Every structure is written in structure tokens, then in C-alpha cells.
Amino acid sequence: xxxxxxxxxxxxxxxxxxxxxxxxxxxxxxxxxxxxxxxxxxxxxxxxxxxxxxxxxxxxxxxxxxxxxxxxxxxxxxxxxxxxxxxxxxxxxxxxxxxxxxxxxxxxxxxxxxxxxxxxxxxxxxxxxxxxxxxxxxxxxxxxxxxxxxxxxxxxxxxxxxxxxxxxxxxxxxxxxxxxxxxxxxxxxxxxxxxxxxxxxxxxxxxxxxxxxxxxxxxxxxxxxxxxxxxxxxxxxxxxxxxxxxxxxxxxxxxxxxxxxxxxxxxxxxxxxxxxxxxxxxxxxxxxxxxxxxxxxxxxxxxxxxxxxxxxxxxxxxxxxxxxxxxxxxxxxxxxxxxxxxxxxxxxxxxxxxxxxxxxxxxxxxxxxxxxxxxxxxxxxxxxxxxxxxxxxxxxxxxxxxxxxxxxxxxxxxxxxxxxxxxxxxxxxxxxxxxxxxxxxxxxxxxxxxxxxxxxxxxxxxxx
Numbered sequence: 292x293x294x295x296x297x298x299x300x301x302x303x304x305x306x307x308x309x310x311x312x313x314x315x316x317x318x319x320x321x322x323x324x325x326x327x328x329x330x331x332x333x334x335x336x337x338x339x340x341x342x343x344x345x346x347x348x349x350x351x352x353x354x355x356x357x358x359x360x361x362x363x364x365x366x367x368x369x370x371x372x373x374x375x376x377x378x379x380x381x382x383x384x385x386x387x388x389x390x391x392x393x394x395x396x397x398x399x400x401x402x403x404x405x406x407x408x409x410x411x412x413x414x415x416x417x418x419x420x421x422x423x424x425x426x427x428x429x430x431x432x433x434x435x436x437x438x439x440x441x442x443x444x445x446x447x448x449x450x451x452x453x454x455x456x457x458x459x460x461x462x463x464x465x466x467x468x469x470x471x472x473x474x475x476x477x478x479x480x481x482x483x484x485x486x487x488x489x490x491x492x493x494x495x496x497x498x499x500x501x502x503x504x505x506x507x508x509x510x511x512x513x514x515x516x517x518x519x520x521x522x523x524x525x526x527x528x529x530x531x532x533x534x535x536x537x538x539x540x541x542x543x544x545x546x547x548x549x550x551x552x553x554x555x556x557x558x559x560x561x562x563x564x565x566x567x568x569x570x571x572x573x574x575x576x577x578x579x580x581x582x583x584x585x586x587x588x589x590x591x592x593x594x595x596x597x598x599x600x601x602x603x604x605x606x607x608x609x610x611x612x613x614x615x616x617x618x619x620x621x622x623x624x625x626x627x628x629x630x631x632x633x634x635x636x637x638x639x640x641x642x643x644x645x646x647x648x649x650x651x652x653x654x655x656x657x658x659x660x661x662x663x664x665x666x667x668x669x670x671x672x673x674x675x676x677x678x679x680x681x682x683x684x685x686x687x688x689x690x691x692x693x694x695x696x697x698x699x700x701x702x703x704x705x706x707x708x709x710x711x712x713x714x715x716x717x718x719x720x721x722x723x724x725x726x727x728x729x730x731x732x733x734x735x736x737x738x739x740x741x742x743x744x745x746x747x748x749x750x751x752x753x754x755x
């Protein structure tokens with residue numbers, strides 16, 4: 292048995308994290324002593340020549356000092372990251388007298404990764420980690436075993452703690468669209484109902500005490516006072532105020548379905564991590580997030596929410612988050628870069644806790660007056676439709692973003708697969724049309740939303 296075989300056998304022996312002899316040491320000592328003694332008694336030089344090297348190498352391993360506690364530390368692995376590659380460094384301190392170390396870098400799922408043999412002189416191992424999906428996951432767990440001379444004494448194997456990251460949902464560059472304004476101040480990017488100092492004309496009215504002289508419209512004043520007996524009748528131009536808008540992203544985490552109807556009842560399965568050799572002292576690990584079904588409705592809803600939040604926050608608006616299935620996991624409206632980072636982290640938390648809830652919940656105190664409510668849902672039940680309609684009746688402009696994967700594929704393993712698909716499509720279309728009739732703007736994810744919001748805003752103004 293060579294040294295590599297001894298290391299792999301010791302790695303799977305399950306002994307504790309301390310220096311201990313291997314079975315090869317016991318066999319080498321017993322076989323060496325036995326062959327030398329037996330060769331001397333039988334006067335066989337061949338037995339002495341074969342047994343002496345085993346006995347000498349075993350005695351050298353016994354007298355060689357192997358001390359210290361090997362340590363393996365992970366450096367440079369942040370808690371959060373983006374989809375793609377990230378680098379980390381595994382620092383190694385094998386101790387005094389060690390010759391070789393066996394280390395493996397397992398990822399998430401069932402894969403444990405291959406065992407790599409590294410010389411004890413190596414102090415740093417660069418690891419390239421790659422995650423191709425957002426969500427929580429384990430990236431690195433450097434299990435290790437350190438061996439002394441000829442692998443006759445080993446330390447371990449040691450199961451290292453898992454190190455993971457939170458991969459934030461990606462942000463796509465999308466136009467934010469037209470937003471309703473909320474008059475809370477005199478600065479912002481959207482038109483408010485109250486008068487102010489913007490460039491958009493609101494009304495022309497008669498001059499009143501306290502109006503500024505620079506607002507006088509001299510042309511209208513001269514025409515209005517041309518036939519007046521008492522001189523000129525002054526009129527002023529009144530403009531709209533500009534204010535920031537409030538946006539509430541209402542995420543429906545009760546459903547997570549894909550395009551295949553046959554997979555709707557199956558749970559999401561994790562994909563094992565893959566570790567591949569790059570060069571001496573460098574490996575690459577690829578893994579997938581396990582938070583949501585890739586390409587499913589929850590995945591699309593989270594990506595849409597992150598992209599919309601980035602677009603609205605870029606305009607200076609305030610954006611909040613509400614989990615319709617678990618309202619306690621939401622985030623209050625805020626503005627700025629810190630709010631975007633907070634929302635993206637909170638989206639991962641909402642997706643991690645996703646599951647069936649009997650009724651979606653959107654409390655009035657979670658939605659500021661005049662805010663835009665964006666409901667992201669596959670709309671597979673009537674409860675979320677009622678929620679969107681009630682929010683519109685409270686005076687909010689509601690945008691329903693349909694994240695149901697399209698096109699749906701029938702289950703071919705059942706004879707009624709096509710019939711079930713037709714029923715699901717018809718019920719889904721009926722729910723969307725019911726929301727449109729009650730003043731809710733409906734748009735599938737991926738379609739431009741600016742025109743839909745503009746039409747919804749105009750229809751509301753006419754109905755009033």
C-alpha cells in the first residue's frame with residue numbers, strides 16, 4: 292500500500308482530531324521485526340534484507356517528532372455576493388513534522404468533492420467559487436487530514452465548519468415606468484396634486500395676496516383686464532409640485548411553480564456542488580442556490596422585484612417590500628443604495644421561508660396613502676385577486692405583474708394532462724380580466740409597464 296492509499300484509508304477511518312498511528316505503522320513494525328528475527332533464526336539473508344527496511348523506516352517514523360495542531364482557515368469569503376465567480380483563500384498550518392495533507396472541498400447537496408493531496412509546505416490554497424443561481428448555499432467546507440513521515444502518523448480526519456454565502460438576486464436594467472406621485476414635499480421626480488414650483492402647468496388663477504410677482508402671467512392679465520373699468524386684472528400661473536413616489540412590492544411567496552405542470556407537486560431539489568482542478572494550489576467550485584425553483588414563478592418574481600426596486604430607487608423614490616404569505620418578513624419603504632441592498636437580502640429571506648399560506652395578507656398600514664402597489668404573483672387562486680382589488684379600492688394605483696411561466700407544458704404522463712392545462716389557462720385568464728375590470732393594471736413580466744400604468748392612471752382620473 293503506497294502513501295496515497297494510506298492517506299485515503301486514514302481519511303475514511305473516522306478517528307478523532309488528534310495525532311494517532313495508522314494501521315500501516317503497526318503492520319510495518321510487526322512485519323519488520325518478524326522478518327528480521329525469523330531470518331536470523333533460519334539463517335535466511337533474504338528475509339533480513341526484506342524486513343530491515345520496513346523496520347528501519349518504522350523506527351524513523353517513531354523517533355521523528357510530529358507535534359502541533361494543524362489548522363485550516365478560510366479567508367476572503369464574504370457573507371453576500373453576486374452571481375458569478377468569487378475567490379477565496381484556504382490558509383493551512385499543518386504543524387511541525389508534517390509531510391503531506393489531504394483536503395477536500397465539498398459544496399452543497401450530496402456531493403462531497405474529491406480528495407486532493409497537497410505538500411505540507413503549502414500555506415495557502417486559492418479556491419475559485421462560482422454560483423450560478425441566487426439564494427443561500429454552502430460554498431466551502433475544507434475537511435482535511437494531515438500526515439507525518441510515510442503517512443504512519445496522521446491527524447484527523449477533521450470535519451471543518453461549513454462556509455456559505457447569500458447570493459443576491461440579480462438586477463436587470465429595466466425602465467421604471469410612470470409612477471403616481473405622493474405630495475409629501477416640494478422635491479422629487481414625479482408630479483404631485485398640490486401646487487408647487489415645477490415646470491408643469493397646473494392652473495391659471497386670479498392674483499391673491501402672498502403670490503410672488505414672478506408668477507404673474509402678463510399676457511393673460513392684459514387680456515383679462517382689457518375691458519375692465521378698474522385697470523388690469525392680474526393672473527398668476529400655478530404649477531404642480533414635484534414629489535417622490537412610494538412603491539410597495541407585494542411578493543406572493545405561497546406558490547412556486549414551473550412551466551411543467553407535472554412538476555408542480557414535486558419539491559425543489561438541490562444540485563450538488565462540483566469541484567474541478569485548476570492548477571497546483573487552486574480549485575474551482577460550482578454550485579447552485581437552493582432557495583427557489585430555477586425558472587419558476589418565485590424565481591421570476593424575486594428577479595422582477597429586485598429589478599423594479601433598483602429602477603425606482605435610482606429615480607429617488609421610496610420602495611418597500613411586503614411578503615403576502617408572511618407579512619412579518621417585509622421591509623419598510625426607504626430610499627438609497629442601502630435600501631436596495633436591504634431589499635435584495637430580504638427577498639432571499641422571503642424566498643427561504645416561502646410556502647403555502649391560506650390567505651395572502653396586505654395590511655393597510657403596510658401601504659402608504661397614494662403609493663403604487665406592485666403585486667408579483669402567478670395568480671393561481673382568487674384570494675390574491677381579491678387582495679389586489681381591495682388595494683385599488685383603497686385609492687392606490689395597483690399593478691399586477693403576472694409571473695406565471697409561459698408557455699405552460701401539460702403533463703404527458705396522465706391522459707387528462709391537456710384538459711388540466713386548458714382549465715388552468717382559462718381560470719388564469721378569468722382572474723386577470725377580473726382585475727382589469729376593477730381598475731387594476733395587469734401586465735406579464737417582461738412586457739413594458741409604462742404604457743399600462745399611464746392608461747390606468749388616466750382611467751382613474753376620468754372616473755373621478
